[in-house]
Structure formats: structure tokens, C-alpha cells
Amino acid sequence: MAQKDVGNKIPIYKLKKTDEVMKYYDEWGEGNKYDQDMVDWNYTGPKETAEVLIKYEKNKDAKIYDAGCGTGLVGVELKKHGYSNFYGADLSQKLLDLVPKGLYQKLDKVDLNKPIEEEDNFFDAVMCVGTFTFGHVKPPALDEFIRITKNKGLICFTINEGIHEEYGFDKKIDQLKKDNKWKEVEFFKSDYIASKDVNAWLGLYEVIK
Numbered sequence: 001m002a003q004k005d006v007g008n009k010i011p012i013y014k015l016k017k018t019d020e021v022m023k024y025y026d027e028w029g030e031g032n033k034y035d036q037d038m039v040d041w042n043y044t045g046p047k048e049t050a051e052v053l054i055k056y057e058k059n060k061d062a063k064i065y066d067a068g069c070g071t072g073l074v075g076v077e078l079k080k081h082g083y084s085n086f087y088g089a090d091l092s093q094k095l096l097d098l099v100p101k102g103l104y105q106k107l108d109k110v111d112l113n114k115p116i117e118e119e120d121n122f123f124d125a126v127m128c129v130g131t132f133t134f135g136h137v138k139p140p141a142l143d144e145f146i147r148i149t150k151n152k153g154l155i156c157f158t159i160n161e162g163i164h165e166e167y168g169f170d171k172k173i174d175q176l177k178k179d180n181k182w183k184e185v186e187f188f189k190s191d192y193i194a195s196k197d198v199n200a201w202l203g204l205y206e207v208i209k
């Protein structure tokens with residue numbers, strides 16, 4: 001069977017450099033176009049990941065780091081389930097400005113391809129949805145997510161199927177398993193942006209310290 005050419009499905013997938021990606025998001029946020037497109041495309045990443053996280057994170061006060069929070073769609077979904085203790089991080093200030101007021105405890109402009117300025121063992125969970133994709137955030141960010149997460153904390157993320165192997169996420173995930181840094185709880189192909197014929201791997205891992 002011919003391999004699916006995911007990189008051609010959505011224009012932003014053509015961008016390789018962080019500054020190009022940021023310019024694209026800054027414009028995409030104007031007039032709430034990003035949020036509207038996500039509704040029109042039936043983008044299910046935030047809903048699917050929230051539903052997986054709440055199966056395992058039963059504490060509604062859990063401190064949750066939303067890495068690449070964008071306009072806050074993950075916070076919106078988790079709030080529907082009674083969670084409220086969110087810390088958001090994203091590199092696009094324009095998208096951060098669109099996060100509904102009061103939804104997150106703290107919002108920071110952060111480049112997730114660099115060390116994260118958060119304490120070790122601070123969060124109960126990390127969510128990273130839609131942000132492991134073409135030209136965005138690379139596998140070493142997973143080391144940082146583990147560092148800032150408590151022992152037995154949870155890391156829940158999507159990885160666009162088009163970069164899972166190309167960017168080495170498959171190898172990184174396996175290495176972290178071999179090194180006993182985390183254990184796999186769930187890993188499956190999710191719908192994600194099925195309307196555009198783009199799916200993502202959805203993983204939930206428990207941190208071991």
C-alpha cells in the first residue's frame with residue numbers, strides 16, 4: 001500500500017523553521033480563525049487527549065502543564081470534566097492572547113525546543129496536543145516533560161503520524177521505556193484531523209523516578 005503523504009495535507013506542514021511557523025500562527029489567530037478552522041475541520045485532538053487523561057488522572061486539582069497550549073482548546077476540554085489547574089506554555093504570543101481569561105493559572109511564552117523554566121517534579125501531568133507535528137517541537141522536549149513531572153505523573157500527547165518516524169519520536173519513546181524513565185499506559189492511532197485524512201498517535205505514559 002502506498003504511504004500516505006501527510007506533509008501535503010495542510011499548508012502549515014510545509015514550514016520547517018520556527019520563525020516561519022510562528023508567523024503563520026500569529027496570522028492564523030487573527031479574527032479567531034484558528035479556533036474556527038479547528039471547528040470546521042472537526043479537529044478532535046483536545047477532546048480525545050482529555051478523555052484519555054481523565055481515565056487515569058482522577059484528582060481534579062491536578063496541576064497540568066499544557067505544552068503548546070495555543071488558544072487553550074485543551075483547557076476548554078479538561079474544564080468540561082471538572083479540572084481547572086492549568087499552566088499554559090506556547091511560543092505564539094498572539095495565540096496566548098486568545099486563551100479565555102481565567103482559564104489557566106499562568107500563561108508563559110516558551111520555546112519548547114529549549115530547556116523549560118519550570119521546577120523539577122512540579123506537575124501532576126503534562127499535555128502536549130497538536131504540537132508534535134511538522135516543523136514544531138522535537139523529541140528532546142520529552143526529556144523536559146519528564147523532568148518537570150512528578151514520580152507517577154502522566155504525560156499525554158499526540159504525534160502527527162507524518163513525523164512520528166521521520167523526526168525520531170518512535171525511537172525516543174522506546175529509549176525512554178528502555179531507560180525506565182516512563183511506562184506506556186496507552187498508545188494508539190487517534191482520529192485527530194480525520195476530515196483532512198491526518199491522524200495522530202496518541203500516547204499516555206506514566207513517569208518513573
Ligand SMILES: C[S@@+](CC[C@H](N)C(=O)[O-])C[C@H]1O[C@@H](n2cnc3c(N)ncnc32)[C@H](O)[C@@H]1O
Pocket residue numbers: 018021022025045046067068069070071072073074089090091092095110111112113128129130131135136137
Ligand atoms: C496545532 S497547534 C495546537 C494548539 C493546542 N494545543 C490545540 O490543540 O489547539 C500547535 C501549537 O504549537 C505551538 N508551537 C509551535 N512550535 C513551538 C515551539 N517551538 N515552542 C512552543 N510552542 C510551539 C504553536 O504556537 C501552536 O500553538
